[in-house]
Amino acid sequence: MRLMMLGASLAQLPGILAARAMGHEVVTCDDRPDSIGHLHGTSHANASTFSPDDVLREARSFSVDGIMTMGTDQPVLTAAQVAEALGLPSFLDVETARAVTDKRNMKRLFDRCGIPAVPWTLYRRTGCSGPVPVESIRTPLVVKPVDSQGQRGIFFLTRHDEVPTHLDRVLAWSRTDEILVESHYPNEEVTVSGWVRNGIARVLSITDRVTFPETDRLGVCLSHELPSRHLARHGRTLCELTQSIVSGFGIREGPLYFQFLIGAGGIRVNEVACRIGGAFESQFLPRVTGFDLMDAQIRSVLGLPVPEPKWDALCAFDVFAQGPAISVQLFFAEPCTIAELAPLDLVKACPGVLDAGYHVPVGHAIQSVRDATARVGYCVVEAPDRYALEDRLSFLYETLTVRDAGGRNRILHRPVGSGWIARPA
Numbered sequence: 468m469r470l471m472m473l474g475a476s477l478a479q480l481p482g483i484l485a486a487r488a489m490g491h492e493v494v495t496c497d498d499r500p501d502s503i504g505h506l507h508g509t510s511h512a513n514a515s516t517f518s519p520d521d522v523l524r525e526a527r528s529f530s531v532d533g534i535m536t537m538g539t540d541q542p543v544l545t546a547a548q549v550a551e552a553l554g555l556p557s558f559l560d561v562e563t564a565r566a567v568t569d570k571r572n573m574k575r576l577f578d579r580c581g582i583p584a585v586p587w588t589l590y591r592r593t594g595c596s597g598p599v600p601v602e603s604i605r606t607p608l609v610v611k612p613v614d615s616q617g618q619r620g621i622f623f624l625t626r627h628d629e630v631p632t633h634l635d636r637v638l639a640w641s642r643t644d645e646i647l648v649e650s651h652y653p654n655e656e657v658t659v660s661g662w663v664r665n666g667i668a669r670v671l672s673i674t675d676r677v678t679f680p681e682t683d684r685l686g687v688c689l690s691h692e693l694p695s696r697h698l699a700r701h702g703r704t705l706c707e708l709t710q711s712i713v714s715g716f717g718i719r720e721g722p723l724y725f726q727f728l729i730g731a732g733g734i735r736v737n738e739v740a741c742r743i744g745g746a747f748e749s750q751f752l753p754r755v756t757g758f759d760l761m762d763a764q765i766r767s768v769l770g771l772p773v774p775e776p777k778w779d780a781l782c783a784f785d786v787f788a789q790g791p792a793i794s795v796q797l798f799f800a801e802p803c804t805i806a807e808l809a810p811l812d813l814v815k816a817c818p819g820v821l822d823a824g825y826h827v828p829v830g831h832a833i834q835s836v837r838d839a840t841a842r843v844g845y846c847v848v849e850a851p852d853r854y855a856l857e858d859r860l861s862f863l864y865e866t867l868t869v870r871d872a873g874g875r876n877r878i879l880h881r882p883v884g885s886g887w888i889a890r891p892a
């Protein structure tokens with residue numbers, strides 16, 4: 468059968484390879500000809516994954532049997548629109564897909580369903596367009612596009628009068644004329660990944676989403692950590708909120724990837740997505756849970772049955788059961804031109820490394836980190852427990868380096884070592 472994968476970056480590469488291994492043809496759809504996924508598909512469609520009309524034209528020309536994405540937010544809507552137009556299988560109808568990709572619809576549904584979120588409103592050139600005046604949102608503020616991803620176009624503001632002056636900078640990353648204005652909520656971020664079957668959310672992981680501490684890099688992720696330090700205290704509530712969102716949004720089937728904020732005022736939902744996560748969950752969740760959510764998604768969007776033993780594994784998994792410790796390192800670099808990257812075969816030979824990859828090549832000029840698009844690469848590391856994991860990460864970063872022309876290691880990553888574990892929750 469012929470599958471169209473929306474996106475051809477490292478985030479989609481595991482799905483491309485998995486579908487090929489299952490014997491399917493894969494049409495990689497991306498408007499960047501240098502995307503790595505194109506090297507592994509059977510054919511390539513040159514279209515922006517943000518353009519449903521262009522993708523629909525290409526999907527028709529290739530006579531695809533199914534369409535999907537993973538690791539990216541906005542193409543979820545494109546996939547639903549194209550699937551509806553061609554009568555292909557889809558987890559989401561267009562209305563639900565719009566609700567999980569447009570933060571305006573998302574926030575309204577949170578309010579309607581009683582889902583705890585931070586105070587918010589909308590703003591456009593003519594002034595406030597949301598449910599409350601901007602001045603009623605407590606400072607400091609966070610402004611962001613309603614339809615972007617990767618922390619692009621997000622700004623931390625201390626005064627209400629900064630909102631109009633930042634409007635154009637935010638809209639540069641949007642296809643709309645409105646921006647989201649939220650009250651900043653000091654927090655630690657947690658991500659819930661799972662699968663919905665027959666309207667029931669099965670939580671497969673609760674991970675800590677470790678971000679840069681600086682407000683000019685707000686929300687830019689450095690790593691995902693499993694198990695979460697919040698699992699014992701907040702795990703049950705996170706599972707209950709996940710089910711409340713699934714029920715309120717009318718999600719019946721498919722992957723989920725929800726982000727929560729845990730702070731002094733309790734848990735707040737940040738945003739939700741119906742996709743396999745961008746922290747390479749497809750690489751470690753099958754090892755941890757026994758359920759291969761990527762295999763299930765590929766089969767489902769092609770209209771193929773998922774064998775019952777796979778569903779049995781999903782239902783049998785207990786997210787509170789003791790398992791391995793895993794860290795998905797999402798590393799960056801200080802501004803430089805990359806002269807040397809540690810060979811991937813050496814990185815993958817480090818203890819506990821399950822997978823690793825680079826987003827950029829030698830010779831690439833690194834700018835200051837502003838959003839997730841500045842990421843240099845990733846590495847998934849497993850260990851029996853958190854202390855062994857920190858030891859393995861310390862060893863990893865003796866090998867995993869990003870050097871400039873002067874031989875200096877310019878890599879940026881989250882702190883490693885046992886002291887990081889002891890940080891208060």
